Amino acid sequence: MIRFDAVTKRYPGGHEALSNASFEIASGEMVFLSGHSGAGKSTLLKLIAAIERPTLGTVTVNSQNVGKMRRAAIPYLRRNIGLIFQDHKLLFDRSVMQNVLLPLQIAGFPRHEAAGRARAALDKVGLLKREKANPITLSGGEQQRLCIARAVVSRPSLVLADEPTGNLDADYARDIMDMFKAFNQVGVTLVIASHDENAISAYGSRVIHLEHGALLS
Numbered sequence: 001m002i003r004f005d006a007v008t009k010r011y012p013g014g015h016e017a018l019s020n021a022s023f024e025i026a027s028g029e030m031v032f033l034s035g036h037s038g039a040g041k042s043t044l045l046k047l048i049a050a051i052e053r054p055t056l057g058t059v060t061v062n063s064q065n066v067g068k069m070r071r072a073a074i075p076y077l078r079r080n081i082g083l084i085f086q087d088h089k090l091l092f093d094r095s096v097m098q099n100v101l102l103p104l105q106i107a108g109f110p111r112h113e114a115a116g117r118a119r120a121a122l123d124k125v126g127l128l129k130r131e132k133a134n135p136i137t138l139s140g141g142e143q144q145r146l147c148i149a150r151a152v153v154s155r156p157s158l159v160l161a162d163e164p165t166g167n168l169d170a171d172y173a174r175d176i177m178d179m180f181k182a183f184n185q186v187g188v189t190l191v192i193a194s195h196d197e198n199a200i201s202a203y204g205s206r207v208i209h210l211e212h213g214a215l216l217s
């Protein structure tokens, strides 16, 4: 599903965030990206989602060369990807429910079906009772769970999560990881960046380790 062939990412200014990385992630895998702060984890996720483009090498997602993708084609790629990034980008002028409905509205789902799916996604993350609330009134952990509901409501086959349990206490972190595991059990491919080695080892999944932009496994 995901293939990196000798991928290097150099940011303007010359910093090499990823160096000559090659690996494959098969459909249905749950993979952790580990490494110190600045190791290149977010960069790797952004290359998969075509938020950044490689300087050298090829990034292939679902048989498409996403590094060379036309700008107009990128929204179609992203429809199949649930993105859970650190900057939540929740809409604070809309309710919890409206935040989750938005991706479905953009994708043109009929109203009734969209409402049903959004309710199911909120239920899954334990936020159905808060559907009318403004996201600003939610705790950090609840906002993170809302982001997850929004990312999975379109039932993407691939979920990319950047430090999804960062700043959460252990119970919340475990809930979120269990949720990911459940997505994975129904066939969703997950790539999760985390520097929390304890959380990673508890799940026994494959780990791709980065150090200063270089792949160690």
Ligand SMILES: Nc1ncnc2c1ncn2[C@@H]1O[C@H](COP(=O)(O)OP(=O)(O)OP(=O)(O)O)[C@@H](O)[C@H]1O
Pocket: 011, 012, 013, 015, 016, 017, 035, 036, 037, 038, 039, 040, 041, 042, 043, 044, 195
């Ligand atoms: N847009 C950018 N422009 C220039 N340099 C960048 C940019 N984004 C990231 N970098 C640099 O690239 C390196 C890798 O950053 P990246 O965010 O991928 O690491 P990370 O492993 O996700 O770190 P963290 O765990 O702190 O989020 C860092 O040295 C960072 O400063």
